[in-house]
Amino acid sequence: MQRLKGLTWDHPRGYNALAAAARRPELAESGLAIEWEKQPLEGFESHPIADLCARYDLVVLDHPHVGEALAGDCLQSLGEVFGEETVRAIEADSIGPSLRSYRFAGAHWALPLDAATQVLAARTDLLPAAVPGLWEDVVSLSRQTGRVALSLAGPHAALSFLSIAAAFGEPPAERDPDILVSVETGKRVYDLMSDLASRSPRSVRDKNPIGILGHMAENDDVILCPLVYGYVNYAAPGSGHAITFHNAPRAVAGGRPGSTLGGTGIGISKRCEVTPALKQHLLWLMGREAQVGFIPDHDGQPSRREAWHDGGVNARWGSFYENTADTLEQAYVRPRHDGYIAFQGQASALLRQAFEEGAPAGGALDRLQTLYASHRSAGGER
Incomplete structure (x- = not known):
């Protein structure tokens, strides 16, 4: 059994879906266990990313941290882990600049788990x-x-x-x-x-x-x-x-x-051993089943465009998504x-x-x- 440690932020939107996904029977059956820990929102916004990557295998981060992460040489690029074709497919399905915001110095450094602005x-x-x-x-x-x-x-x-x-x-x-x-x-x-x-x-x-x-x-x-x-x-x-x-x-x-633009992405630290089971789990989190169903059902805020325009999701959440999708599509991406x-x-x-x-x-x-x-x-x- 491969046991990994992940760090996310202390709010139902940041934690509940990831923790619930880690409890899915399919994950244990694949030989993978992920323990998600939480840090306060202020720590998420300001804690040095290299320090977190030295202690955790998976780190939820905000896109302005990618320049700091690259300087600290602490993350694995998505292209190396999943291949560029897969990364392009995720970008095409993501709302606004959700994935593009994690691109810096010619590579992408985090999966867009959560979209916000x-x-x-x-x-x-x-x-x-x-x-x-x-x-x-x-x-x-x-x-x-x-x-x-x-x-x-x-x-x-x-x-x-x-x-x-x-x-x-x-x-x-x-x-x-x-x-x-x-x-x-x-x-x-x-x-x-x-x-x-x-x-x-x-x-x-x-x-x-x-x-x-x-x-x-x-x-x-x-x-x-x-x-x-x-x-x-x-x-x-x-x-x-x-x-x-x-x-x-x-x-x-x-x-x-x-x-x-705000939102969060999942970065894979240099200390993490990336196995086929881990790749499958992370890609499941980016896929339609999780983004349109599982994540909204567990207090999360998906990054997949079709979730923001899904009738059932909007009916459940007071039209939050369709009322703000235009802003997210045009969101400004900060310096990184x-x-x-x-x-x-x-x-x-x-x-x-x-x-x-x-x-x-x-x-x-x-x-x-x-x-x-x-x-x-x-x-x-x-």
Whole structure:
């Protein structure tokens, strides 16, 4: 019996489906046993990936970690494990850039188990009008009610900044990898966020996305969060109010719903012995049976496109998937160079402080670009 250790993140969406899949009789019959352990969401976002790969065979990671992982030489590439033809087939079946986001330096480094991006979350039972589709409508609702929250804790202030820039037509660091965003676009984004932050309810100021959504389900002081990572569990909760999820706001009608890709992938560490049984299990997790049936049935959030458009899945989960699929298809993929993770956390702290102090855009944007440049790798792909 081959016994492997896996590490995922501590939330039903991150753990339940993997743990249930490891209990399937077919796995034991193939001579494989996988024990999944959990770490807090904050550790998932920031813990050094090389350290985790030294201790675990399978590691659930976020795509911005791949540059760091490559620098640490700690993951096996999917092409080497499964072959490039299989990787291309998985990419064709995956929604948006779910698999492509794990490509760095000419190879793919994780299987897209779970797909997510920032979307709009609302208590539609409390909204005074229709769900806002444009950023100007979000601002109007904020000024009218004082009950619109920004997700700013942890890395999320920076992630929201990136998303809004993409909505305004300038996906950060895409035109020039050395420039995060132009002064003109940066000022528009900063001023918008600063205005919304000044009225964002204090009750959720220090909460991560899970905390914000949990608060919205149980309290009435936040009726909308325009950018928060979608968690399908809150669309059909066991208790509290259901939250409805919608495409992220756009700058103009018909424009791009600005959103920064999240989700998770399964990386195979260098210490792992890849057997035919393991390959079969991992490919089963990517296949239709698991993605359309097993994973949604066990609190997971699938990455396969057809699951997001499946009528039965949407009926069970309050149309979460079909309401947000367009945002995921167009989601912005963050830089993935070694050093990006550190930038993301420090940039968020910089933005939170600037919003709290009411600092003007110019100085804050200069500091943001200087910080980005200091973490930018000397060379290589993004």
